[in-house]
Amino acid sequence: MAVTRLFGSSVKRREDPRLITGRAMYTDDVKLPGMAYMAILRSPYAHARITRLDTSRASKQPGVLAVYTGKDIDGKLNPMPCAWLPKDSDLKVPPYRALALDTVRFTGDGVAAVVATSAYIAHDALDLIDVDYEQLPVVTEQTAAVAAGAPQLHEDAPGNQAMHWRLGGGDVDSAFRDAEVVVRQRIVQQRLVPNAMETRGTVAQWDPGMGELTMYNTSQNPHIARFISSVVTGIPENKIRVIARDVGGGFGSKIPVYPGDMLTAFAARELDRPVKWVETRRENFVATIHGRDHVQEVELAARKDGTVTGLRVKAWANLGAYLSMAAPGVPTWLFGTMVTGCYTIPNFAVDVFGVFTNTTPVDAYRGAGRPEAAFLIERMMDLLAVELKMDPVDLRRKNFISKDAFPYTAASTLQYDSGDYDMTLDKALEAVDYKALRREQEEGRKQGRYLGIGLSTYVEVCGLGPSAAAGAMGFQGGLWEPATVRVLATGKALVYTGTNPHGQGEETTFAQIVGEELGLPIEDIEVIHGDTAQISMGWGTYGSRTTAVGGSAIILAARKVRDKASKLAAHLLEAAPEDIVFDQGRFSVKGSPARAKTIQDIALMANVAWDMPEGMAPGLEESHFYDPVNFTFPFGAHICVVDVDADTGEVHIRRYVAVDDCGLVINPMIVDGQVHGGVAQGIGQALYEGAIYDEGGQLITGSMMDYTVPNSTQIPTIETIRTETPSPVNPLGLKGVGETGTIASTEAVVNAVADALAPFGIHHLEMPMTPERVWRTIEDAKRQSGTTPATPGR
Amino acid sequence: MRQAIHVTVNGAEHGYEVEPRLLLVHFLRDVLGLTGTHIGCDTGQCGACTVLLDGRAVKSCMVLAVQADGAKISTVEGLATKGELHPIQQAFWEKHGLQCGFCTPGVMMATVCLLADNPTPTDEQIREQLEGNLCRCTGYQNIVAAVRTAGERMRASAAAPAGVPAQARAE
Numbered sequence: 001m002a003v004t005r006l007f008g009s010s011v012k013r014r015e016d017p018r019l020i021t022g023r024a025m026y027t028d029d030v031k032l033p034g035m036a037y038m039a040i041l042r043s044p045y046a047h048a049r050i051t052r053l054d055t056s057r058a059s060k061q062p063g064v065l066a067v068y069t070g071k072d073i074d075g076k077l078n079p080m081p082c083a084w085l086p087k088d089s090d091l092k093v094p095p096y097r098a099l100a101l102d103t104v105r106f107t108g109d110g111v112a113a114v115v116a117t118s119a120y121i122a123h124d125a126l127d128l129i130d131v132d133y134e135q136l137p138v139v140t141e142q143t144a145a146v147a148a149g150a151p152q153l154h155e156d157a158p159g160n161q162a163m164h165w166r167l168g169g170g171d172v173d174s175a176f177r178d179a180e181v182v183v184r185q186r187i188v189q190q191r192l193v194p195n196a197m198e199t200r201g202t203v204a205q206w207d208p209g210m211g212e213l214t215m216y217n218t219s220q221n222p223h224i225a226r227f228i229s230s231v232v233t234g235i236p237e238n239k240i241r242v243i244a245r246d247v248g249g250g251f252g253s254k255i256p257v258y259p260g261d262m263l264t265a266f267a268a269r270e271l272d273r274p275v276k277w278v279e280t281r282r283e284n285f286v287a288t289i290h291g292r293d294h295v296q297e298v299e300l301a302a303r304k305d306g307t308v309t310g311l312r313v314k315a316w317a318n319l320g321a322y323l324s325m326a327a328p329g330v331p332t333w334l335f336g337t338m339v340t341g342c343y344t345i346p347n348f349a350v351d352v353f354g355v356f357t358n359t360t361p362v363d364a365y366r367g368a369g370r371p372e373a374a375f376l377i378e379r380m381m382d383l384l385a386v387e388l389k390m391d392p393v394d395l396r397r398k399n400f401i402s403k404d405a406f407p408y409t410a411a412s413t414l415q416y417d418s419g420d421y422d423m424t425l426d427k428a429l430e431a432v433d434y435k436a437l438r439r440e441q442e443e444g445r446k447q448g449r450y451l452g453i454g455l456s457t458y459v460e461v462c463g464l465g466p467s468a469a470a471g472a473m474g475f476q477g478g479l480w481e482p483a484t485v486r487v488l489a490t491g492k493a494l495v496y497t498g499t500n501p502h503g504q505g506e507e508t509t510f511a512q513i514v515g516e517e518l519g520l521p522i523e524d525i526e527v528i529h530g531d532t533a534q535i536s537m538g539w540g541t542y543g544s545r546t547t548a549v550g551g552s553a554i555i556l557a558a559r560k561v562r563d564k565a566s567k568l569a570a571h572l573l574e575a576a577p578e579d580i581v582f583d584q585g586r587f588s589v590k591g592s593p594a595r596a597k598t599i600q601d602i603a604l605m606a607n608v609a610w611d612m613p614e615g616m617a618p619g620l621e622e623s624h625f626y627d628p629v630n631f632t633f634p635f636g637a638h639i640c641v642v643d644v645d646a647d648t649g650e651v652h653i654r655r656y657v658a659v660d661d662c663g664l665v666i667n668p669m670i671v672d673g674q675v676h677g678g679v680a681q682g683i684g685q686a687l688y689e690g691a692i693y694d695e696g697g698q699l700i701t702g703s704m705m706d707y708t709v710p711n712s713t714q715i716p717t718i719e720t721i722r723t724e725t726p727s728p729v730n731p732l733g734l735k736g737v738g739e740t741g742t743i744a745s746t747e748a749v750v751n752a753v754a755d756a757l758a759p760f761g762i763h764h765l766e767m768p769m770t771p772e773r774v775w776r777t778i779e780d781a782k783r784q785s786g787t788t789p790a791t792p793g794r
Numbered sequence: 795m796r797q798a799i800h801v802t803v804n805g806a807e808h809g810y811e812v813e814p815r816l817l818l819v820h821f822l823r824d825v826l827g828l829t830g831t832h833i834g835c836d837t838g839q840c841g842a843c844t845v846l847l848d849g850r851a852v853k854s855c856m857v858l859a860v861q862a863d864g865a866k867i868s869t870v871e872g873l874a875t876k877g878e879l880h881p882i883q884q885a886f887w888e889k890h891g892l893q894c895g896f897c898t899p900g901v902m903m904a905t906v907c908l909l910a911d912n913p914t915p916t917d918e919q920i921r922e923q924l925e926g927n928l929c930r931c932t933g934y935q936n937i938v939a940a941v942r943t944a945g946e947r948m949r950a951s952a953a954a955p956a957g958v959p960a961q962a963r964a965e
């Protein structure tokens with residue numbers, strides 16, 4: 001066996017040179033001859049009937065090539081499909097048209113599109129489109145939308161209910177009947193705006209001779225984009241090429257195909273010239289999906305000794321005005337299965353109501369359902385600890401799935417692959433010196449200093465996933481991955497993946513995998529992604545699946561290459577195949593190391609095929625189609641230590657320690673980077689971010705001025721600690737790391753602030769915990785108790 | 795209605811007639827084809843479009859091309875000299891100061907200005923100075939490390955005797 005050198009080492013990223021020199025190719029960088037530009041007129045109202053739509057002034061404007069309305073595309077573009085249809089959920093899928101036909105249902109809903117010779121002219125012409133709206137009553141909040149008498153969005157979804165979905169295990173009613181203690185909490189997961197730094201866009205080109213559409217698109221999953229585009233445009237799937245080489249962040253918001261993408265394709269074909277559409281940031285705020293937005297009623301049943309016996313959850317998920325592509329799967333399967341977290345909770349029941357409102361559609365945002373689940377259970381564990389006057393550490397340990405219980409089948413029926421929850425917790429406690437902090441906290445409280453320690457011991461389901469499970473969950477696609485490893489005559493290799501990394505660094509980690517396996521220098525390996533014409537198929541990058549699933553496909557393809565190379569080496573060295581030893585790119589004969597061929601020698605011979613063994617095909621190229629046998633379950637313990645200024649409500653994060661176990665690690669530098677970014681987004685939710693609609697349905701946090709994307713002064717230094725518990729479900733023992741930070745961190749911060757403010761009788765806070773909100777919470781608590789905790793004790 | 799402008803971009807002189815309302819960022823991207831400067835917002839918030847205008851970092855979406863008439867502009871494409879990466883680029887690469895890379899050109903251009911003003915910034919000063927450059931991927935930690943490393947290297951090479959390689963010289 002080769003000595004592991006590439007695997008596990010922090011090699012510099014291979015994608016960086018083009019990114020740091022300004023030579024990348026993001027969608028907006030694409031410029032084609034004769035290219036026209038599209039802009040979209042979006043509804044200024046959250047709910048209205050279009051009573052007049054006159055495009056004649058805009059059409060006459062010099063430079064305007066076409067103006068399209070809902071009527072123009074009716075029958076030519078099919079409605080945007082929903083690609084996740086959970087079974088037994090009574091899901092309603094109202095038509096989601098690329099441009100509204102007669103009714104707009106959210107601020108930002110498409111009304112018309114202008115194509116012009118320049119982007120400036122196209123945007124100017126939007127002002128020349130005359131529209132009369134008859135405003136309709138608006139509802140933006142989900143519990144209001146399901147109440148009697150609420151404005152109705154869709155005829156076929158009475159009560160605005162898109163679906164009712166349930167999941168359960170054990171006997172939750174008995175658990176609550178027999179409970180010695182029950183804690184209850186209403187939890188609001190506020191709405192977030194993903195805000196990838198690159199907005200979304202498409203450049204579409206129609207080739208009339210070939211009848212082919214090429215779409216450069218800001219996509220996390222070009223093959224899904226191809227599939228959906230063919231459904232919407234009617235162009236056969238084999239006549240569509242989607243290219244997404246460099247993508248400026250996605251976080252889930254670039255999974256779906258959007259109306260704007262389809263309009264661009266439509267316009268390019270109608271006008272027979274290339275068309276570019278790139279969102280403005282303002283447009284991105286209203287027209288690209290939002291994330292989270294749950295209201296949850298949660299109850300936890302336990303015995304007095306801290307043993308948790310049952311969990312009951314009722315959640316109302318705001319899905320926005322229409323169903324975005326994967327929307328129904330996020331608050332159901334990706335949420336409901338994980339509410340019991342890393343604990344042995346035998347009885348649970350989850351009821352989820354998906355609700356239509358006059359807001360931007362909601363879909364997957366980093367973590368997608370799992371942050372909502374992890375937050376819920378970690379918050380409830382702290383509330384139970386308060387109720388039982390137990391240390392939250394002890395309470396968690398008492399309920400952890402023990403390390404010898406793996407593979408562990410949870411009440412949800414998911415089978416957790418591997419884990420050691422005490423170990424990661426121990427490491428986190430040691431890193432912060434938990435006991436000393438508790439002493440400091442007690443001392444500080446006597447002097448009016450409020451230190452808080454927040455724990456999050458999380459587990460997540462990642463590495464999505466077995467295709468059969470996808471089908472059983474109602475996902476209208478597969479979750480397998482193909483890979484091809486091709487070694488050329490010169491010994492240079494091409495590696496093809498159907499995943500589409502866009503910042504996660506797999507151009508490097510995949511090259512490390514192949515380099516390690518074949519003994520090739522990493523510089524000689526090119527990883528190709530983001531082009532449906534080059535890669536046969538793929539399901540894309542999301543759900544922390546790229547390395548766990550895509551990487552597994554690659555190692556298995558690379559092993560086939562090595563196997564073939566080894567047989568060819570045996571033939572050329574006139575040795576028996578079983579006598580060939582391979583070490584770092586050299587095939588030699590056992591016992592006589594000088595008799596050897598390098599992988600490069602073999603690559604040349606395989607490609608020219610002058611002297612192949614009987615029955616061996618020429619070439620050195622292998623593919624593997626990998627369908628995972630199970631999901632993976634990364635886990636860990638995060639501890640956030642905060643100082644809260646009770647006079648101003650300001651929260652200062654003193655330390656943030658993240659212990660993450662994402663299985664075996666290929667590139668530690670990249671893994672740490674993923675954790676940093678994920679934690680920053682989770683802290684963003686806890687302290688800064690939140691989309692707010694006014695009563696009329698205007699998104700009042702509709703720009704980067706009004707919505708806080710955390711800046712460099714708002715995110716603390718994150719201390720990362722890695723542990724490596726291999727996953728038994730894939731050949732490299734990988735679990736995935738793209739989402740851990742986001743899934744683990746929000747509750748760590750909220751738990752810390754709640755812990756800090758316990759002397760005020762405060763045990764829960766809404767997010768984002770801005771100074772104003774924290775201050776008000778403290779003031780309310782003071783008023784209610786009628787006292788100030790002058791020298792509060794714990 | 796078009797207006798003539800003359801600018802020097804990354805050392806090369808350009809004369810163009812532009813619409814008075816054309817933004818500098820669009821001039822750079824669409825007229826000159828320098829697409830390394832990115833657009834992340836429309837409100838001057840994100841800093842993705844940061845370039846140097848006569849040595850000062852500016853958000854090029856907040857400047858009209860005509861306002862840049864007569865100015866010297868540096869963009870990310872001009873950072874490397876003769877194929878050698880600038881120490882800032884080198885440091886961002888080594889310290890994993892980027893993920894998707896979309897914010898990176900702006901962050902690096904802001905860093906050029908930051909280190910010119912303060913060659914020995916503390917981490918806190920780096921964070922304060924880069925407040926106007928949003929990054930959604932990195933959580934900023936490795937950006938701070940990259941800026942710190944670049945500063946150290948540029949100081950070391952400034953102090954070194956003549957004849958040091960061009961790549962290690964400060965801008």
Ligand code: FES
Pocket residue numbers: 832833834835836837838839840841842843844853854855856
């Ligand atoms: S694009 Fe200029 S600041 Fe955002």
Ligand code: FES
Pocket residue numbers: 197248249503891892893894895896897898928929930931932
């Ligand atoms: S690296 Fe993606 S936004 Fe900064």
